Amino acid sequence: EAGVAQSPRYKIIEKRQSVAFWCNPISGHATLYWYQQILGQGPKLLIQFQNNGVVDDSQLPKDRFSAERLKGVDSTLKIQPAKLEDSAVYLCASSPPMYQETQYFGPGTRLLVL
Amino acid sequence: KNQVEQSPQSLIILEGKNCTLQCNYTVSPFSNLRWYKQDTGRGPVSLTIMTFSENTKSNGRYTATLDADTKQSSLHITASQLSDSASYICVVSGPGTYKYIFGTGTRLKVLA
Numbered sequence: 001e002a003g004v005a006q007s008p009r010y011k012i013i014e015k016r017q018s019v020a021f022w023c024n025p026i027s028g029h030a031t032l033y034w035y036q037q038i039l040g041q042g043p044k045l046l047i048q049f050q051n052n053g054v055v056d057d058s059q060l061p062k063d064r065f066s067a068e069r070l071k072g073v074d075s076t077l078k079i080q081p082a083k084l085e086d087s088a089v090y091l092c093a094s095s096p097p098m099y100q101e102t103q104y105f106g107p108g109t110r111l112l113v114l
Numbered sequence: 115k116n117q118v119e120q121s122p123q124s125l126i127i128l129e130g131k132n133c134t135l136q137c138n139y140t141v142s143p144f145s146n147l148r149w150y151k152q153d154t155g156r157g158p159v160s161l162t163i164m165t166f167s168e169n170t171k172s173n174g175r176y177t178a179t180l181d182a183d184t185k186q187s188s189l190h191i192t193a194s195q196l197s198d199s200a201s202y203i204c205v206v207s208g209p210g211t212y213k214y215i216f217g218t219g220t221r222l223k224v225l226a
Contacts, residue, residue: 093157103160105157106157
């Protein structure tokens with residue numbers, strides 16, 4: 001079974017620039033999550049989708065972050081404009097439709113904002 | 115406030131030795147607790163999952179215990195190997211919710 005795919009793996013940008021990350025979840029997984037993991041900390045949930053609807057985006061900085069999940073499959077996370085404090089690893093995870101199911105994480109995208 | 119705290123923050127042990135990592139949580143009501151292993155540069159991978167009615171769960175050399183009364187869990191690693199070097203993250207969730215509360219993790223380094 002293929003895992004969660006993410007791209008790019010690494011990205012370096014200057015502050016105030018824009019960046020986008022892509023995630024392809026495991027086939028059949030209705031729930032998709034985006035997490036931000038700052039060095040030395042645990043992942044922090046940014047947004048959660050159930051199919052193509054948003055379940056929770058309470059911790060998403062909506063003035064600069066946006067995310068969409070077209071057709072309930074792939075998802076993109078965008079930052080515009082980026083700030084220095086956005087430097088982190090952005091993890092995508094997916095899980096089967098039933099709640100409380102185990103999340104399967106992708107390898108993450110490491111973002112460095114200069 | 116729902117929180118998950120882990121200790122120690124980091125740990126160094128020699129190959130072949132055992133170690134125990136701790137997780138204390140204040141999530142209430144509680145539904146289940148997971149331990150994840152996160153290798154450097156990779157996403158977390160699930161090791162064990164326990165519901166409130168389970169006291170222990172094993173996955174090879176990894177054994178997790180849970181005391182729902184004291185809201186404590188531990189992850190015991192037996193006969194450590196170099197490949198055990200990673201961060202171990204405790205994740206707690208409540209019933210009827212998709213929300214997962216992550217701890218900050220314990221960074222384990224196993225030396226030859």
